[in-house]
Amino acid sequence: MKGSVLALNCGSSSVRFAVFAEAGQALFRGQVENIAEGLRPALRLDGEAPAALPGGLSGHAAVIAHLLDSVIPTVPDAVGHRVVHGGTRFGAPAVIDGDVRRAIEALAVLAPSHQPHNLAGIDAVARTWPQVPQVACFDTAFHRTVPEVRQEMALPRRLANEGLRRFGFHGLSYESVAARLAGMSGTVPPRSVICHLGNGCSLAALRDGASVYTSMGFTPLDGLVMGRRPGRLDPGAVLWLVGREGGDIAAVDRLLNREAGLLGVSGVSSDMRALLDDPGEDAAFAVAMFVDRLVLEIGAAAAAAGGIDALVFTGGIGENAAPVRAQVVEALGWLSFRLDAYANRRHAPTITRGSPRAHVIATDEERVIAESTRRLA
Numbered sequence: 001m002k003g004s005v006l007a008l009n010c011g012s013s014s015v016r017f018a019v020f021a022e023a024g025q026a027l028f029r030g031q032v033e034n035i036a037e038g039l040r041p042a043l044r045l046d047g048e049a050p051a052a053l054p055g056g057l058s059g060h061a062a063v064i065a066h067l068l069d070s071v072i073p074t075v076p077d078a079v080g081h082r083v084v085h086g087g088t089r090f091g092a093p094a095v096i097d098g099d100v101r102r103a104i105e106a107l108a109v110l111a112p113s114h115q116p117h118n119l120a121g122i123d124a125v126a127r128t129w130p131q132v133p134q135v136a137c138f139d140t141a142f143h144r145t146v147p148e149v150r151q152e153m154a155l156p157r158r159l160a161n162e163g164l165r166r167f168g169f170h171g172l173s174y175e176s177v178a179a180r181l182a183g184m185s186g187t188v189p190p191r192s193v194i195c196h197l198g199n200g201c202s203l204a205a206l207r208d209g210a211s212v213y214t215s216m217g218f219t220p221l222d223g224l225v226m227g228r229r230p231g232r233l234d235p236g237a238v239l240w241l242v243g244r245e246g247g248d249i250a251a252v253d254r255l256l257n258r259e260a261g262l263l264g265v266s267g268v269s270s271d272m273r274a275l276l277d278d279p280g281e282d283a284a285f286a287v288a289m290f291v292d293r294l295v296l297e298i299g300a301a302a303a304a305a306g307g308i309d310a311l312v313f314t315g316g317i318g319e320n321a322a323p324v325r326a327q328v329v330e331a332l333g334w335l336s337f338r339l340d341a342y343a344n345r346r347h348a349p350t351i352t353r354g355s356p357r358a359h360v361i362a363t364d365e366e367r368v369i370a371e372s373t374r375r376l377a
Helices: 060-071 098-110 115-128 141-145 157-161 171-185 235-244 249-258 261-266 272-277 281-305 315-320 322-331 341-345 365-376
Strands: 005-010 015-020 026-033 042-045 078-083 134-138 191-197 201-207 210-214 310-314 357-360
Touching (some): 005 060, 005 115, 015 060, 026 060, 060 115, 078 115, 078 365, 098 115, 134 365, 141 171, 141 210, 171 191, 171 310, 171 365, 191 281, 191 315, 210 281, 235 249, 261 272, 272 281, 272 315, 281 322, 310 315, 310 322, 315 322, 322 357
Parallel strands (some): 191 310, 310 357
Antiparallel strands (some): 015 026, 201 210
C-alpha cells in the first residue's frame, strides 16, 4: 500500500499515535497521558513539553476524537490499531470489517481495562474518516507459537477448547524489540528473555525469535507485579476475596485491575519513579517485591527457553529505572550476568560485561502496527 499510515496505540490510561510515510519514516508522533477518572489528560508531541487538552475532555473516545479532528495533521491512507486481545481466532493482523469488530468486542470481557479503549479508537476513526481502511494488530498473536502444553491450564480440556487458556500479551512490543535485538547482535540470539516493564508488565522467552513462554495468561492480570495489577495470585485468594466482598464480582475486579500492584502494596503510587524517590518503608517494599517477582519469572523463562543468551529491558520502567535493572541483573549472577554499573546508569544499549548480555532497547509498537497495516490495507 502506498501513502501514509496512522498507528493508534490505546492503553488503559493513554493513547500513543504516530504517522508513518510510505518509506517508513515517522512523520509525526505524540501521546496523551492521564486519561483516567479524576485526572486531566495531557498531550505530549515529539520534542515538546506536555500541554493540557481542552477542558471537559474525558475518556478515550473524546480524547481520540479530538486528536483526529485537531491534532493529527493529515488524513492518512490507512489506520492501524493495537488490539490487546485476539482470542483463539486472531493469530495475525486483520482488516477491520463489521464481523471483525464484533469479534473484538466479544473479547472485551477478557481485557476490560484495554479492549473497550481499542474499540473506541476504531469507532472514532470510522466516524471521522469512514472511507479510510483500518487494520487490527493483536497483542496476543505473537504468542501463538507457545507450545500447547504451556497454553493450556490443568483443567478439563474442554475448557481450553472454549477459550480458557494462556494467551499472553504485549506481543507488538516483543515483535519490535526482537527485531532490534537481532539488528544489534547481527543475528537472532537463540535464547532470549524480553521484559516489558511499564504500568503493565510481562516477559517472554523467545527461542530463535519465536515466543515459547510468557508470564501473562488468560487475561493481562497474570504474571509480574504491575502498576495497579497484582500479577500471579493463588486462585484460592480470588475466591476468598469474592467471599469477603459478599459475592460482589465488580468490587473484586476493581481491586485486581485498579487498586493492587505497586499502588496497593506501597499505598503511595503506581509510578516506579515516585516509589524510587520515596523514603518510606512501604514504597521500598513494593519495589523489592517487584524486583523479586521479576527475577523469579526470568528464571522460569530461561528454563522454558533452555537457557539464556540475552536479557532485554524495555518499556517505561525497563528503559528508565536503572536501580531496578541493577537489582535484577545482580540477582541473576547465578546465570552468569555481570552488571556494568556505569553503563547501566547511562542507560547504555548493553549494561553487562561478557556473556550472557543484558540490553536496554526502546520498543516501538507504533512502527510494528504501521508495517502490518501497510501489508494488509
